[in-house]
Amino acid sequence: MGCHLHQTPFKMARIGRYLKALMGPQALFLIGVFIRLGLILALTPSIVSTWYVPFMSHSIANWSFDPWGTWLAHGGDPQAFPYGYSMWLTLLPGIVMSHWMGAPAYFGYAITLLLTDLITLKLLTRLIPNRPRFLMITYWLSPIPILLSYALGFNDLIPIAWLTLALVAIQTHRFGLVGVALMASIATKFSMILAAPFFILFFFKNNAIRHQFKPVVIGALLVSPLLWLPNLLSGSISSMLIYNREVQKLASLTWSIGTDPVALLPLAYGLALYSIWRTRRLNFNLFITITGLIFLGLALLSPSTPGWILWAFPFLILIQAESDRITIGLIGTYAVLHSLLAVTYFSGWPTPPILLLQHPIWVFVSQQGHLMNLTLLLGIGGLAWFRLWRDRVISDPFFRRSRTPFLLGIAGDSGVGKDTLQQAVGDILGPHSVSTISGDDYHSWDRHQPMWKVMTHLNPLANHLDGFQNDVLTLASGTQIICREYNHHTGKMSTPHPKRSNDFVIASGLHVLLLPSIRKRCHLSIYLDMDESLRRHLKISRDVGERGHSLESVLANIEKRQMDANRFIHPQRDWADLVFKLIPLHSLIPNAPIGPCRLVVHSRYGEWFQRLQRDLIVIAGLSVVTWGEIQDGYFEIQIEGDPKPNDLSLIASRLIPHAENLLDPHAKWGAGSIGLMQLFTAVHIHLALHRNHP
Amino acid sequence: MSIPRAILLDLDNTLYPYQTAHQAAHQLMVETLCRHTSIQPSDAESAISHAKQMVKSRLGAVAASHHRLLYIQTALEQLGLRSQVVLSLELEQIYWHCFLRSMVLFEGAYNWLDQCRLWGIPVVIVTDLTVQIQFRKLAYLAIDPLIHYVVTSEEAGCEKPNPAPFELALHKLQLQPADTIMVGDNPATDGRGAMALGIPFFHKLDTHSVADQQASLGFYDYAQLTHWMTSQWNPI
Numbered sequence: 001m002g003c004h005l006h007q008t009p010f011k012m013a014r015i016g017r018y019l020k021a022l023m024g025p026q027a028l029f030l031i032g033v034f035i036r037l038g039l040i041l042a043l044t045p046s047i048v049s050t051w052y053v054p055f056m057s058h059s060i061a062n063w064s065f066d067p068w069g070t071w072l073a074h075g076g077d078p079q080a081f082p083y084g085y086s087m088w089l090t091l092l093p094g095i096v097m098s099h100w101m102g103a104p105a106y107f108g109y110a111i112t113l114l115l116t117d118l119i120t121l122k123l124l125t126r127l128i129p130n131r132p133r134f135l136m137i138t139y140w141l142s143p144i145p146i147l148l149s150y151a152l153g154f155n156d157l158i159p160i161a162w163l164t165l166a167l168v169a170i171q172t173h174r175f176g177l178v179g180v181a182l183m184a185s186i187a188t189k190f191s192m193i194l195a196a197p198f199f200i201l202f203f204f205k206n207n208a209i210r211h212q213f214k215p216v217v218i219g220a221l222l223v224s225p226l227l228w229l230p231n232l233l234s235g236s237i238s239s240m241l242i243y244n245r246e247v248q249k250l251a252s253l254t255w256s257i258g259t260d261p262v263a264l265l266p267l268a269y270g271l272a273l274y275s276i277w278r279t280r281r282l283n284f285n286l287f288i289t290i291t292g293l294i295f296l297g298l299a300l301l302s303p304s305t306p307g308w309i310l311w312a313f314p315f316l317i318l319i320q321a322e323s324d325r326i327t328i329g330l331i332g333t334y335a336v337l338h339s340l341l342a343v344t345y346f347s348g349w350p351t352p353p354i355l356l357l358q359h360p361i362w363v364f365v366s367q368q369g370h371l372m373n374l375t376l377l378l379g380i381g382g383l384a385w386f387r388l389w390r391d392r393v394i395s396d397p398f399f400r401r402s403r404t405p406f407l408l409g410i411a412g413d414s415g416v417g418k419d420t421l422q423q424a425v426g427d428i429l430g431p432h433s434v435s436t437i438s439g440d441d442y443h444s445w446d447r448h449q450p451m452w453k454v455m456t457h458l459n460p461l462a463n464h465l466d467g468f469q470n471d472v473l474t475l476a477s478g479t480q481i482i483c484r485e486y487n488h489h490t491g492k493m494s495t496p497h498p499k500r501s502n503d504f505v506i507a508s509g510l511h512v513l514l515l516p517s518i519r520k521r522c523h524l525s526i527y528l529d530m531d532e533s534l535r536r537h538l539k540i541s542r543d544v545g546e547r548g549h550s551l552e553s554v555l556a557n558i559e560k561r562q563m564d565a566n567r568f569i570h571p572q573r574d575w576a577d578l579v580f581k582l583i584p585l586h587s588l589i590p591n592a593p594i595g596p597c598r599l600v601v602h603s604r605y606g607e608w609f610q611r612l613q614r615d616l617i618v619i620a621g622l623s624v625v626t627w628g629e630i631q632d633g634y635f636e637i638q639i640e641g642d643p644k645p646n647d648l649s650l651i652a653s654r655l656i657p658h659a660e661n662l663l664d665p666h667a668k669w670g671a672g673s674i675g676l677m678q679l680f681t682a683v684h685i686h687l688a689l690h691r692n693h694p
Numbered sequence: 695m696s697i698p699r700a701i702l703l704d705l706d707n708t709l710y711p712y713q714t715a716h717q718a719a720h721q722l723m724v725e726t727l728c729r730h731t732s733i734q735p736s737d738a739e740s741a742i743s744h745a746k747q748m749v750k751s752r753l754g755a756v757a758a759s760h761h762r763l764l765y766i767q768t769a770l771e772q773l774g775l776r777s778q779v780v781l782s783l784e785l786e787q788i789y790w791h792c793f794l795r796s797m798v799l800f801e802g803a804y805n806w807l808d809q810c811r812l813w814g815i816p817v818v819i820v821t822d823l824t825v826q827i828q829f830r831k832l833a834y835l836a837i838d839p840l841i842h843y844v845v846t847s848e849e850a851g852c853e854k855p856n857p858a859p860f861e862l863a864l865h866k867l868q869l870q871p872a873d874t875i876m877v878g879d880n881p882a883t884d885g886r887g888a889m890a891l892g893i894p895f896f897h898k899l900d901t902h903s904v905a906d907q908q909a910s911l912g913f914y915d916y917a918q919l920t921h922w923m924t925s926q927w928n929p930i
Contacts, residue, residue: 614833618834619794
């Protein structure tokens with residue numbers, strides 16, 4: 001290679017490096033910092049110079065534990081500082097520092113906002129990791145926080161930082177901190193109480209973390225005395241809080257019935273809360289989207305309060321992180337318009353810079369002014385709102401399934417492990433989200449009744465299948481049932497007791513798929529098959545060892561049942577979406593461990609088996625004997641080996657997008673074949689949720 | 695330099711950040727060892743570190759000198775526990791499970807490999823360490839369909855910068871050194887080994903490193919490399 005070859009690439013590399021540096025996150029961050037510092041140095045927003053700074057300066061000059069009382073006593077404007085001690089204490093250090101350094105008091109106020117801004121950015125980095133460039137563009141360089149905070153002087157960034165911390169705390173499962181951050185947000189700006197019901201509903205509509213609401217309350221209660229007691233002791237704060245302009249603006253949008261006005265904003269807010277209440281199950285994504293949409297809706301319906309868009313802002317960024325470019329563009333356009341118009345109306349500038357052009361169209365737009373701009377703002381904002389509602393809420397499988405539970409049917413012969421699988425599936429979905437119903441509870445007679453001498457349990461006539469069908473369908477419609485349970489030890493039915501429905505209803509039994517009404521209603525149907533020698537081995541172990549039957553009676557029972565199994569049980573295999581069959585690899589010895597087995601899986605949705613095969617080999621180190629399409633639209637995969645729970649959990653997280661929304665945060669994965677069945681079931685539930693199913 | 699007919703490519707720290715994955719896996723392995731036993735973390739760390747040095751000095755520059763199972767076995771023996779077969783296997787599995795889980799391709803690396811496929815330039819992985827784990831890494835990162843051949847030090851019998859792995863790669867490709875380029879992060883192994891045979895070295899840099907003076911190109915990310923290859927060679 002010649003010298004030229006050495007030099008040219010290095011030169012190119014340097015140019016590329018400079019280009020990368022210019023558009024890189026660090027450069028974008030610095031640009032954002034310079035814009036903010038420029039605005040801080042160039043502007044002093046009127047609300048800050050008229051209200052906040054005089055109030056804060058007055059409270060420094062006249063030290064008192066009740067600066068609001070002192071302010072009012074000296075004839076101060078009651079609208080000057082309608083916030084509590086939390087906001088006052090947050091702003092105080094910066095203002096004191098400015099006074100001490102001889103700088104304008106506004107600098108202290110603005111530097112506090114800048115620090116809060118940086119904290120919010122850092123928190124958003126925790127929520128959206130590994131996408132620094134995206135965050136720089138959508139948050140740090142967005143005109144919303146820049147113009148609303150540094151050109152107009154709104155202090156909403158401070159409660160928003162607390163609110164974002166609450167979101168980080170939810171995601172990192174630090175639930176005590178959720179309560180602390182939420183309470184701090186409300187204490188800093190009382191209007192943030194509008195966010196509290198969404199957080200409460202999120203916990204109550206999410207079975208997996210509902211029990212964690214207690215630490216949230218404890219966290220909130222622990223900081224409440226600190227945050228609220230000083231406010232309660234100062235009567236002046238209350239009188240200033242009622243002058244809060246934002247509370248008054250809640251009634252700004254009205255609709256008249258005759259001569260009586262009806263405030264539309266509280267009405268819309270109430271309806272939104274009710275619609276969330278009616279949602280059966282909320283996951284983090286839905287919570288973020290719906291809360292963001294409601295805040296965006298409030299901002300759209302009350303353009304006279306531009307600071308409100310900041311409340312929706314962290315939510316909108318999280319939504320944008322998972323949206324397409326059109327949605328990101330719409331929200332970005334709305335952000336620019338909103339900020340420009342806010343600056344126009346609140347800064348005292350006559351028109352936005354773009355409207356200062358002398359072109360006739362701009363003159364026309366300027367003359368039409370408010371009406372045109374508001375129409376444009378509502379149009380773009382409304383479009384973004386509608387698109388998000390359609391793509392992120394209506395299309396969300398959890399939202400679509402929110403009205404009725406997911407019904408999982410498990411059928412199979414006696415002794416193949418239906419109850420074990422039912423339990424194992426409950427372990428990964430979380431017991432709090434699952435209701436189970438067993439066909440065993442609908443046998444017609446107790447164990448010792450004479451009819452069992454002439455009829456097997458496998459015969460549909462020996463079961464109350466109509467009752468079973470009604471109860472499964474009732475649970476699947478989300479309604480509670482009253483049922484009995486069969487006690488395998490005593491052989492008797494219990495007294496009737498209520499059983500509530502849940503997000504997932506698992507119906508297992510000998511005849512689950514024999515009944516067309518249940519079969520059609522199932523979102524996922526599983527048939528458990530087993531090598532006959534293994535089934536006999538396990539059935540003897542269970543019925544003799546666990547349920548206390550004699551060996552002779554169990555053997556006689558197995559023989560007697562064979563014909564009915566062929567007639568009533570085995571045909572159900574063809575109706576299942578997913579079939580598991582266990583085959584022992586070695587001969588079975590009575591009373592000895594079973595040894596390694598091969599799991600054969602047939603699936604109607606086996607297109608993804610190729611991806612699964614890779615992960616089973618690469619991560620779990622399993623032997624995938626064969627896979628491919630077989631007859632009747634089934635795909636087959638045969639697996640040997642002993643996967644570990646951790647490996648299966650990792651594979652599930654790779655195969656199921658946002659697995660955390662489906663699976664319990666503390667999912668208990670089994671090892672070996674049962675763990676593999678859990679994995680297959682979890683993936684099939686995910687597939688079923690994303691299929692159009694009646 | 696004309697357009698290469700094949701690219702030799704290092705794996706660890708060239709296609710993904712090695713240290714991040716290794717540190718997470720190492721920490722979990724030490725935590726597990728300390729949870730199962732009464733061994734203190736500092737003792738475990740020091741035993742593993744000492745075991746690594748012992749294995750490396752005993753075996754020299756061969757693939758087995760990187761074998762985590764050997765480090766763990768030796769560390770447990772150093773701690774006076776003799777050869778704990780099951781515990782050693784468990785710790786090794788935990789290490790690699792966590793390592794794989796923590797691996798993330800460098801930004802743009804997949805697109806660059808895919809672009810090489812579209813340009814019709816075969817890519818050969820030339821890497822130290824054992825074939826089993828390197829294959830698992832390639833499959834986990836889902837880049838195996840974009841790779842034509844893999845040469846490991848286990849297969850070649852010695853490690854880079856020894857010419858054997860490079861020669862084996864050239865042999866598999868049936869190409870001459872000048873027909874290829876070597877892309878790697880380590881000038882001492884990838885660079886020296888390749889350039890000794892006359893293979894141009896493209897240095898993958900991290901944020902704070904500076905390109906090796908003898909390298910034909912230093913690049914910070916794969917988008918930059920793709921852009922450079924497109925502008926310099928205009929491959930079809």
